[in-house]
Structures are given as structure tokens and as C-alpha cells.
Amino acid sequence: MLKDITLGQYFPGNSFVHRLDPRTKLIMLIVYIVALFTAASWLSYGLCLGFLVAVIAISTIPVKSILNGMKPLVFILVFTGVLNVFFTPGETELFSFLGLSVTVEGLSRAFFMMVRILMLVTSTFLLTYTTSPISLTDGLESLMNPLKVIHVPVHELSMMMCIALRFIPTLIEETDKIMSAQKARGADFESGNLLERVQALVPILVPLFISAFRRADELATAMECRCYQGGDGRTKMKLLRYKRGDYQAFGVGALLLIAVICLSVLGL
Amino acid sequence: MIKVDHLAYTYPGVDDTPGVAVFEDLSLTVEEGSFVAILGGNGCGKSTLAKHFNAILLPCGGMVWVCGMDTADEDKLIPIRRNVGMVFQNPDNQIVANVVEEDVAFGPENLGVASPAIRQRVDKALKQVGMYEYREHAPHLLSGGQKQRIAIAGIIAMEPKFIILDEPTAMLDPRGRREVMDTVSRLNREKGITVVLITHHMDEAAQCGRVVVLHKGKIAADGAPGEVFSQVELLHRIGLAAPETVELCYELNKLGFDLPLTALEPEECARLLYEKLK
Numbered sequence: 001m002l003k004d005i006t007l008g009q010y011f012p013g014n015s016f017v018h019r020l021d022p023r024t025k026l027i028m029l030i031v032y033i034v035a036l037f038t039a040a041s042w043l044s045y046g047l048c049l050g051f052l053v054a055v056i057a058i059s060t061i062p063v064k065s066i067l068n069g070m071k072p073l074v075f076i077l078v079f080t081g082v083l084n085v086f087f088t089p090g091e092t093e094l095f096s097f098l099g100l101s102v103t104v105e106g107l108s109r110a111f112f113m114m115v116r117i118l119m120l121v122t123s124t125f126l127l128t129y130t131t132s133p134i135s136l137t138d139g140l141e142s143l144m145n146p147l148k149v150i151h152v153p154v155h156e157l158s159m160m161m162c163i164a165l166r167f168i169p170t171l172i173e174e175t176d177k178i179m180s181a182q183k184a185r186g187a188d189f190e191s192g193n194l195l196e197r198v199q200a201l202v203p204i205l206v207p208l209f210i211s212a213f214r215r216a217d218e219l220a221t222a223m224e225c226r227c228y229q230g231g232d233g234r235t236k237m238k239l240l241r242y243k244r245g246d247y248q249a250f251g252v253g254a255l256l257l258i259a260v261i262c263l264s265v266l267g268l
Numbered sequence: 269m270i271k272v273d274h275l276a277y278t279y280p281g282v283d284d285t286p287g288v289a290v291f292e293d294l295s296l297t298v299e300e301g302s303f304v305a306i307l308g309g310n311g312c313g314k315s316t317l318a319k320h321f322n323a324i325l326l327p328c329g330g331m332v333w334v335c336g337m338d339t340a341d342e343d344k345l346i347p348i349r350r351n352v353g354m355v356f357q358n359p360d361n362q363i364v365a366n367v368v369e370e371d372v373a374f375g376p377e378n379l380g381v382a383s384p385a386i387r388q389r390v391d392k393a394l395k396q397v398g399m400y401e402y403r404e405h406a407p408h409l410l411s412g413g414q415k416q417r418i419a420i421a422g423i424i425a426m427e428p429k430f431i432i433l434d435e436p437t438a439m440l441d442p443r444g445r446r447e448v449m450d451t452v453s454r455l456n457r458e459k460g461i462t463v464v465l466i467t468h469h470m471d472e473a474a475q476c477g478r479v480v481v482l483h484k485g486k487i488a489a490d491g492a493p494g495e496v497f498s499q500v501e502l503l504h505r506i507g508l509a510a511p512e513t514v515e516l517c518y519e520l521n522k523l524g525f526d527l528p529l530t531a532l533e534p535e536e537c538a539r540l541l542y543e544k545l546k
Contacts, residue, residue, distance in 0.1 A: 132367075133366070134365065134366060134367055134370060162364070162365060162366070163364065165366050166363065166364065166365060166366040166407075166408075169406075169408040170360050170408055173408070215360070215361045218356065218358060218361035218362070219361050219362065219364070221324060221356075222354075222356055222361065222362035222364075223364060223374075224324065224349070225322060225324065225349060225353070225354040226349075226353075226364075226374055226375040226378060226422065226423070226426065227346055227349050227350055227375060227378040227379055227426065228374075228378045229346070229378065233380045234377055234378055234380065235376075235377050235380050235381060235382060235383060235386065236377060236383060236386075237369070237370070237373035237376070237377060237383060237386040237387055237390060238370075238383075239383050
């Protein structure tokens with residue numbers, strides 16, 4: 001049951017988007033978010049949407065899995081929509097409802113906000129769907145490298161992320177085992193009120209923590225045996241290198257951003 | 269070669285409790301190119317000794333020399349560890365990355381090897397342990413024997429002279445054990461890598477060139493497998509058993525047969541019996 005949990009939800013593939021450098025994808029995500037928040041008209045939103053649809057089409061990610069990922073967001077979407085409908089000041093009142101007036105401005109603003117959130121989330125999904133966790137970590141490390149100047153432990157952070165990702169499946173498997181062992185001795189995790197259920201988790205967490213610490217100790221020794229001495233003087237097998245596709249992607253991203261900015265400056 | 273010279277070691281006690289003395293005076297030499305098994309029951313100091321070979325533990329008395337380097341010399345730590353690789357019991361707790369080839373690259377990356385050379389070493393190491401086609405897999409989806417072979421590949425990618433294996437097959441099924449043993453003996457035979465195998469499986473020790481039996485921090489027997497395992501009474505006295513073939517001959521001898529205690533392989537044992545009964 002626990003084994004079904006997937007993290008990061010990477011869809012392996014070999015599309016143009018998959019092959020892009022993880023740094024390119026991270027930067028493009030930031031550019032896209034900036035563009036989204038600058039966009040203020042039908043035309044600019046249309047541009048952003050067109051870009052997103054194009055990326056989805058190129059990435060060959062099934063639309064269904066993106067929609068599935070949206071399910072937990074329905075509440076936030078509805079909430080933002082309702083708030084914006086009722087609390088946007090506007091002149092053209094359509095009708096009033098329980099003393100709150102619904103205006104044209106409110107409706108259009110609510111619509112834009114919801115679309116904005118949807119596009120924002122979809123774009124981040126596209127990043128994690130097309131980039132394996134390890135190359136994402138590599139990309140982050142490489143992008144944050146300049147921060148070393150102000151003593152941010154960039155290498156250590158990415159090493160921690162990498163090890164955490166590595167051990168998630170192992171620890172999930174272990175949790176499964178411990179739960180089965182406790183169930184075999186009569187533990188009950190499924191009935192009772194919330195408090196009782198939380199209490200039932202304690203006998204799982206204690207052995208899990210002890211074992212995690214033991215693993216950490218053994219892993220540290222094994223890493224020392226393999227000459228690990230921190231990030232200094234360390235090389236990488238896979239060097240990140242920008243290729244032609246990355247420059248093309250940057251070009252398209254820059255065009256999108258410039259177009260959106262121009263449109264909002266011109267007030268279109 | 270690794271030279272252990274009058275080694276003494278005591279695990280430090282917690283608070284006021286006295287420490288546990290493991291070795292008082294242990295001397296041992298491991299020649300380059302050899303395949304040595306270190307055998308012993310629980311708590312005899314096998315793993316403690318292994319940890320002295322690559323300066324994870326430092327002697328309280330005496331010295332440990334690796335290729336002429338003193339393990340107590342801090343400046344020599346990295347050269348010692350790149351020459352003496354170590355594989356542990358639990359394969360899960362020594363794999364660092366979540367892609368097989370990234371994990372094998374971990375050692376050479378730490379040593380600062382140039383990127384193209386790392387690629388070569390990783391491919392070579394994976395081919396040597398027969399895991400090349402799994403290079404892009406996630407380690408947690410592999411079997412125990414496969415994971416242990418990845419761990420071995422991670423060590424040989426550092427191109428060490430020695431590999432110390434601390435009960436590498438203890439958590440594996442018979443098939444995984446065979447995979448690991450085959451890989452290790454092939455590395456010793458074909459690449460000339462010195463292998464020190466710490467184990468409590470008699471049949472594994474019987475495949476080595478030399479067997480050292482440890483008991484309570486002292487060497488109880490040292491020699492070729494045939495030599496060591498024929499001392500059945502000695503092994504029994506310290507709570508070990510000889511390989512099943514030797515045990516069989518030993519029991520038959522008690523019943524009045526007169527069989528030599530040298531058969532380490534079932535075929536050899538069968539041949540001895542056949543000749544006796546003829």
C-alpha cells in the first residue's frame with residue numbers, strides 16, 4: 001500500500017523537453033512564472049496558455065496525468081474564485097446575492113486568477129514530470145553554486161537531497177515491514193478515533209527512527225570508506241552542458257517574456 | 269601488503285563502564301594478490317579487525333601498515349582508503365545514489381578523477397561485476413545479490429589493491445551468495461586484486477587460498493583451507509564447524525573409518541568414499 005507512493009512523479013521519456021538541461025528547465029520555469037504574473041490581458045494570457053500547450057504537446061506527457069495532479073487543487077481554485085467574484089470592487093453590477101454584489105470585473109478577475117493558478121501548477125508539474133529527481137538536484141546545485149561565495153553549503157544541501165531521495169523507498173519498505181510485524185502481534189491501525197490512530201503510530205515510528213539512525217551511521221562509514229571528504233576537490237561524472245536545444249528554449253522563453261511585457265506596457 | 273603488527277584494541281566504554289578489549293596482541297600479514305578468509309564466531313573481532321585495515325578504527329597499541337603507510341598517519345588517510353576498499357554486510361546502507369551508475373561513480377568523484385575517466389572506470393567496473401545492463405536502474409528495485417555487486421563495483425571503480433568484504437553474503441539468499449562469491453573470486457583471479465573475505469560460512473572460506481580463524485581476538489588457526497579445516501576438534505572447541513564434507517568424514521572416522529579430512533568439495537568427498545568402499 002505504501003509502496004504506491006511516488007515522489008516527484010517523474011515520467012521517463014526522451015522528448016525534447018526531457019532532454020533539456022535541468023538548469024534550463026528551472027530557469028524557464030522562473031521565466032514563465034514571471035510572465036504569468038506580468039500578464040494582464042486576454043491576449044497575454046492567451047500567449048502563456050499557447051506556450052504551455054505547446055510544451056505539453058512536445059513533452060508527450062499524457063494530459064490525463066496532469067489533470068489527475070490537479071485534483072487536490074480543486075478546493076483552492078474554488079476558494080480563490082469565490083473570493084474574487086465577491087470581493088472585487090467594480091461598477092457594472094450584474095446581480096446581488098445575500099448582500100454581496102457580483103460584478104463583471106469580479107467575474108473576469110476570478111477567471112484570470114483561476115487560470116493563472118492552473119497554469120502555474122501545470123508548469124511546475126511539467127518540470128517534475130520531465131526531469132528525474134537526481135538531475136533536478138544536480139541542476140539546483142549547479143544553479144546555486146554562486147551562493148558558495150556567501151558560505152551557503154550548496155554541495156552539502158544537494159548531497160542531503162540526493163541521499164534523502166535514495167532512502168525514501170528503503171524507509172517506506174521498512175515502514176511496511178514494521179507495520180506488518182505490529183499487525184501480526186495484534187496492533188490495530190485502522191479503527192478508533194483520530195487520537196487513537198495517532199497513538200497507534202508511535203510503535204511504528206520508534207523502531208523506524210532507531211533503524212534510520214543505524215542506517216545513517218552505517219552509510220556514513222561506507223561513505224568515508226569511499227573517500228568522501230565533502231564537496232572540495234570533488235568531480236562529477238556527468239557534467240551539465242548547455243546544448244543547442246537549451247539555447248533554443250532560452251530564445252523562446254525570452255520572446256514570450258518580452259511579448260508579455262510589451263503587451264502589458266501597451267495596455268493591450 | 270597489509271601488515272598488522274602486535275595490534276591491541278579496546279572499544280571505549282560509555283561513562284564509567286570499562287571498555288571491551290578485543291585484541292591484545294595480534295599480528296597478521298596479508299600478501300598482495302592473495303585471497304584470504306577471516307573466519308570466526310560472533311564477537312571474535314572479525315569486523316573490528318577489518319575496520320583497522322582502512323583506518324576506520326585506529327590501533328590502541330601496535331601498528332597497522334598498508335602498503336608501507338601507517339594507518340595512524342592522518343595525512344595518509346585518503347591514499348590508504350583508495351587502496352583498501354570495503355564492502356559491508358547490508359547493501360542498502362552503502363549505496364549512496366538512486367541510479368546505479370551514479371553510485372558507482374561516487375568513489376572516483378570523491379577522488380577528483382576527471383569526468384571522462386570516471387565514465388570509463390564506471391563502465392569497466394559495472395562490466396566486471398556483470399551489472400552493466402542495469403546501469404540506469406534504481407538500486408532499490410534490484411535483488412540483494414545485485415545490490416551487493418553494485419557495492420563491489422563502487423569499490424573497484426576506485427581501483428584499489430585490496431578489497432575487504434565484511435560478511436557480504438550474510439543478508440543474501442543462496443543465489444545472491446553465489447553471485448557475490450563468483451564475482452569476488454573472479455576479481456581476485458583475473459584482476460589480481462587482493463581479497464580479504466570476512467565470513468562465518470565455511471563453504472565460502474573453503475574457496476579461498478588461505479583461512480585465518482579468529483577466536484577471542486587471537487589467531488586460532490592460519491593456513492590453507494585443507495590444512496585448517498582438517499583440525500575439526502579445534503574448530504568444534506571454538507564453536508565453529510568444518511565444511512559439511514569434512515564433518516561427514518570426521519563422523520565416519522569416529523565409526524571406525526579411516527578417511528583423510530581434506531575433502532572440501534562434495535565431488536572429492538564422494539570420490540574418497542567411493543574409493544574407501546570399493
